[in-house]
Amino acid sequence: MTELTEIGDRVALVDARLKPIAERPVDTSDPDWERRMRERRHPLDEAGVRTEAEDALRDLVRCYERGGEPERAAVRALLSRHTAFRWAAQLPFEATPEGFRLRLLQMSVADHGHDTRDELVTLHYLREEAREAGVELRPILLEVAELSSAEDRFGMGSMRDILRNAAGR
Template identity: 60%
Template sequence: MGELAELAERVALIDACLAPIARRPVDLTDPDWVRTMQEGPDPLDEAGIRAEAEAALRDVLTRYEEGNDGVRAGLRALLERCHWFGWATTLPFEPTPQGFRQRLLKISVEDQGLDARDMMVTLNGLCGQARDAGVDIRPLLLDVAELSSDADKYGMGSTRHILLRATDREPPGLW
């Protein structure tokens, strides 16, 4: 089995462990439902797979960054199929150019996930954090945009277009 096939198998297994947690009904009639969700355990901890999930995410991002167009397209397709993996796995923000780049790579490989608006809100917040930390975000946005998809999945522009549009803002990243 090739390295990418093995990685896809790992991600699919993690996704399957997270699906029941992600699909669990939320009682919106409970006035404390937001607090209950916020105070509940992190899905990775609840499933007992944090270490495996974080390692798999680091592998996905490394292969995405180092791979060719075909590898990147395959990884985007994998995360589209395994969207609970993308939903639950995160990277802490490190206030460095590399930390910002890693978070941009995750945005790029997720290719807008299930909703382009959520991706744009995340991108805007991330750009603000990076700017506040003194990171020059424009070259990093341009760099990751080159790795990103040109497909306009939801009629709001492709991931590449959205990242490039963020470079045109003053300050960069603000919508």
């Protein structure tokens, strides 16, 4: 069994546990729906899969960064199939060069996620936090851009272009 196949099996198990949470309807007619959403436990904790999800995501990111373009495309396709995992699993962010790099790699793996706008908001937040901590952003953004997809999935630019543009600011 290849490393990616083994990681994919782990991702699929976590995804199955998260899917009912991710697909649970939200009653927006309830006047307290926003408060209720904020007060809910994180989906990884509710499903009892935080450790498994974070470990699988770290392994997936390592596989992505070590592999060539075919392996990276396979990793992106894996997350495209396991949307509940992609939605809920996040690596903890540390405002260090390596912490910034790991979260950018996660964004690259997710390849726009469900909505490029959400990824742009996340990128803005990560850049601000890292900048305030004194992290030199440009070389890290350019490094991860080179590993990222050149496909413009939603008409807002490819992940490669988005990261390159962020490096130019």
